[in-house]
Amino acid sequence: MAAAVKLRTDYTASDLRRLAAGSRHANQSRRLLSLAAVLDGMDREQAARIGGMDRQTLRDWVHRFNEQGPDGLKDIRAKGGVARLTAEQLRAFGEIVETGPDRARDGVVRWRRIDLKRVIEERFGVVYHERTIGKLLKQIGFPHISARPRHPGQKVETMEAFKKNFPATLKAHLGHVRKRKPVEIWFQDEARIGQKNGLVRQWARRGTRPRQPADQRYESAYLFGAICPARGVGAALAMPFADTAAMQAHLDEISRTVARGAHAVLLLDRAGWHTTDKLRVPKNITLILLPSRSPELNPVENVWQYLRANWLSNRVFDAYPDIIEAACDAWKSLTATPAVITSIGMRDWAHIGQL
CATH class of the missing domain: 3.30.420.10 (Ribonuclease H-like superfamily/Ribonuclease H)
Known part of the structure; x- marks a missing residue:
């Protein structure tokens, strides 16, 4: 079994418990309590259980604590990928959606996600998955809604x-x-x-189709x-x-x-x-x-x-x-x-x- 990694000595167990009590991050707080138990001399397997983890995970957090201090015990939030369409391209895409398809050119009477996937690829050279098109539409303010009827002769x-x-x-x-x-x-x-x-329409549990x-x-x-x-x-x-x-x-x-x-x-x-x-x-x-x-x-x-x-x-x-x-x-x-x-x-x- 690998030797236990030593904890840095510039924080006492009391310091870590005080930091845990004042933390606004629940996961950071429970990790601080596990490390405080280690400093008190508790067996590392038992100390890991305090934080709801196993001994190997505790070892990983010890490395993070030694390198970055208490802030290293916070969860790392993914920043997400870099936007693949510029703000100008997104505005142009919104105009395309709002204008609607040309039946003779596009072959459809309403935009589907697969059609917009093709339009983005042809117009901007960016390839998206069909599911991502729906997320992109919501991002720019286009929910999927029913259209209201309009008389063809209305002016x-x-x-x-x-x-x-x-x-x-x-x-x-x-x-x-x-x-x-x-x-x-x-x-x-x-x-x-x-x-x-x-x-x-009515509220119903996801995956069901109510009957009336x-x-x-x-x-x-x-x-x-x-x-x-x-x-x-x-x-x-x-x-x-x-x-x-x-x-x-x-x-x-x-x-x-x-x-x-x-x-x-x-x-x-x-x-x-x-x-x-x-x-x-x-x-x-x-x-x-x-x-x-x-x-x-x-x-x-x-x-x-x-x-x-x-x-x-x-x-x-x-x-x-x-x-x-x-x-x-x-x-x-x-x-x-x-x-x-x-x-x-x-x-x-x-x-x-x-x-």
């Missing part, structure tokens, strides 16, 4: 122009309203709720909903059809919910039952139509997402009355929390002076 510039010019639009539509009359901004939309229901009931029947109803984000209130009706009669009933319901003495500006899309001349718009409501194919401008779209995620998805409705009951219960749960309505619905461009 972003039209939406931006509507938001920019909204104060002027509001002023033009309210020419008949007394200047001192309070004005409320409302948003309106409809959602189909039925037996052919959706499934939403999914009905294949087609019985459904329509929830007409409107919110006033500034007040945190809403008005809704559950109806069997989405038509002019249902819209008229909803307008009347909104009119009754508008604050007494106030005038409501109701922003809504261009569905046929919104634009028909057969509607009798209440005197305390003015309609403003949103640009075509612009659901992003209507926060009620986000309200539907919120209701489905929390109360309407992952369930089966036996019959039409159950659909109506579920829709009403979900809306009541929403209106019971005015702060949620405000949080979902407030828009800088629409609520100038109300934020």
